Amino acid sequence: MGFYLRTDLKAGPFRFTLTGSGVGVSVGVPGFRIGTGPRGNYIRVGALGTSYFNAPVSPVAVPAPVPVGGPHQAVDMRDMTGVAVQHLAAAHPSDLVTQIQAAAKQRSLWHWAAVALLVLIAVLPPAGLLLLVPGVPGIWWLWQRDLARRSVVVFYQVEDEAAARYEHLTGNAGFVTAVQAVWEVEAQGSLTTPYQQKVNAGASALVGRHPATIDLAGPPCLVTNIAVPSLHGRDRSIYFLPDRALVRHGEQYADIPYFQLGAYFEEQRFVESGTVPGDAQTVGTTWQYANKSGGPDRRYKDNRQLPIMRYGRLTLTSPGGLLMIWDFSRPDVPYALASVLSGMGRTVG
Numbered sequence: 235m236g237f238y239l240r241t242d243l244k245a246g247p248f249r250f251t252l253t254g255s256g257v258g259v260s261v262g263v264p265g266f267r268i269g270t271g272p273r274g275n276y277i278r279v280g281a282l283g284t285s286y287f288n289a290p291v292s293p294v295a296v297p298a299p300v301p302v303g304g305p306h307q308a309v310d311m312r313d314m315t316g317v318a319v320q321h322l323a324a325a326h327p328s329d330l331v332t333q334i335q336a337a338a339k340q341r342s343l344w345h346w347a348a349v350a351l352l353v354l355i356a357v358l359p360p361a362g363l364l365l366l367v368p369g370v371p372g373i374w375w376l377w378q379r380d381l382a383r384r385s386v387v388v389f390y391q392v393e394d395e396a397a398a399r400y401e402h403l404t405g406n407a408g409f410v411t412a413v414q415a416v417w418e419v420e421a422q423g424s425l426t427t428p429y430q431q432k433v434n435a436g437a438s439a440l441v442g443r444h445p446a447t448i449d450l451a452g453p454p455c456l457v458t459n460i461a462v463p464s465l466h467g468r469d470r471s472i473y474f475l476p477d478r479a480l481v482r483h484g485e486q487y488a489d490i491p492y493f494q495l496g497a498y499f500e501e502q503r504f505v506e507s508g509t510v511p512g513d514a515q516t517v518g519t520t521w522q523y524a525n526k527s528g529g530p531d532r533r534y535k536d537n538r539q540l541p542i543m544r545y546g547r548l549t550l551t552s553p554g555g556l557l558m559i560w561d562f563s564r565p566d567v568p569y570a571l572a573s574v575l576s577g578m579g580r581t582v583g
Contacts, residue, residue, distance in 0.1 A: 309430060309440050311423040315470070316557025319481055322488035325554040331480075331487045333386045337455040338485040340383045344376035387457045390476050400476045403574045404461050410448055413567050415511035417443040418467030419547075419559035432531060435505040435540050436524035444468040446560060453480060453487070465560055472550065472558060474575070481556065496551040497575035499568050502561060506543045511563035518542035548572055 323331055351369040355362040421442035425431045434440055444467060452462030452473050463474045473480040478489045505520055519541055523534040530537045546565030550558040562568045 309423040309425060311421040311440070311442060314419055314422055314557060314559055316551075317555030319470075319483040319486040319488045322481060322490065322552070322554050322556055323486065326489055326491070326494075328478075328489050330386070330388070330478075331489050334453060334455050334480075334487050335485065337384050337386050338487070340380070342380040342384070344373050344380050347373050347376050384455055385457045386455055390458060390460050399574065399577050403474060403571075403578065404450070404463060410450060410463075412513070413448065413562055413564050414513045415563040416446040416448050416465070417561045418446045418465075418470070419443045419561060420468075428526070432525065433523055435507070435520045435522050436528060437505050443561065453482060465558075467558075467560075470558065474578075479550075479575075481558075490552045490554070490556060492575065492579040494552050494554070495556075495575060495579060496549075497572040498549045498551070499565075499572040500547045500549065501565050502543075502545040502547050504543045504545045504561070506541050510541055510543065514563040515544040516541045517544045550575075 323335075347369075351365060351373065354365055358365075419441055423440045425434055425438055425440055430440075431437065446468075447466045449464055449466070450461040451464055452458060452475075453464075453471075456462070456473075460476065465472050469483055471482045473482070475489075478491055479495050481488045481490065503517065506514075507522070510516070519539050520528065521530040521537055522540055523531040523537045525531045530539075543563075544565060546562045546568040548560045548562065548568035548571055550556060550560075560568065
């Protein structure tokens with residue numbers, strides 16, 4: 235299948251190898267490696283080969299000028315981020331999440347050792363230079379140890395219909411290079427008074443959003459053999475694995491089974507006050523300060539004309555309280571994602 239990338243994974247000094255018989259793990263340096271696999275434990279030294287010696291041992295508006303005037307003109311912004319990740323994790327505890335959270339909380343030690351080595355070299359010249367001989371290999375060893383402690387290794391072997399649907403999901407991840415702009419929506423408020431609509435380009439709602447990114451990297455602590463479509467907001471990320479969606483907020487993680495993940499598409503008409511993405515479609519124009527007829531309000535200086543864009547919105551929900559809203563500069567991308575994710579739920583559930 236197209237989403238299978240590697241049969242060898244590396245986490246610090248450890249190398250994990252997937253074979254038809256199972257998973258093996260080894261550790262060492264070029265020319266000398268010790269490990270264990272489906273056939274047993276082994277030592278490999280240079281060209282001497284391998285010898286086995288022991289038994290063998292997972293719309294619609296943009297941020298516009300804030301309304302002025304008294305409190306009665308303020309826009310009531312409603313939070314659109316759902317429940318905290320901790321609550322989601324409590325609702326769906328899993329071994330994978332436990333291992334990833336434990337790895338994410340590990341602190342790196344190698345850079346402190348590097349700073350200590352530099353300080354000793356500075357205060358003990360020229361004899362301090364001799365510390366480089368044991369110090370550099372020691373820091374490299376700590377760096378490799380930190381990588382291993384902060385890694386969770388998972389091999390995926392997805393077959394049949396599940397494989398086809400996940401390949402469809404990763405295939406639609408072509409938008410990583412195709413889509414030019416993604417935003418995470420964090421708050422939204424209705425514009426109910428004529429004044430609020432006037433000073434917000436005639437829109438019906440005000441949206442609080444932040445730029446987002448999209449890639450195939452997966453969680454930073456997860457070392458796996460597949461590409462993992464991922465959406466990253468300001469504070470939160472969601473990763474689409476073959477068997478579940480993984481949500482992150484800082485060092486807190488939770489997973490949502492696909493049969494409990496709701497994915498919904500909606501087309502948006504968005505008044506864009508920022509930079510217009512090159513791949514977005516303009517469907518009209520309005521004014522930053524608009525009168526009732528839709529024309530410019532002449533009482534405001536520097537009243538600029540704004541484009542109305544055709545965007546697409548992907549909303550992700552779960553019965554446990556997940557709520558993530560993503561706007562895309564191309565509507566076809568969230569439409570395809572919503573369709574595939576809904577199919578993943580039917581397959582895995």
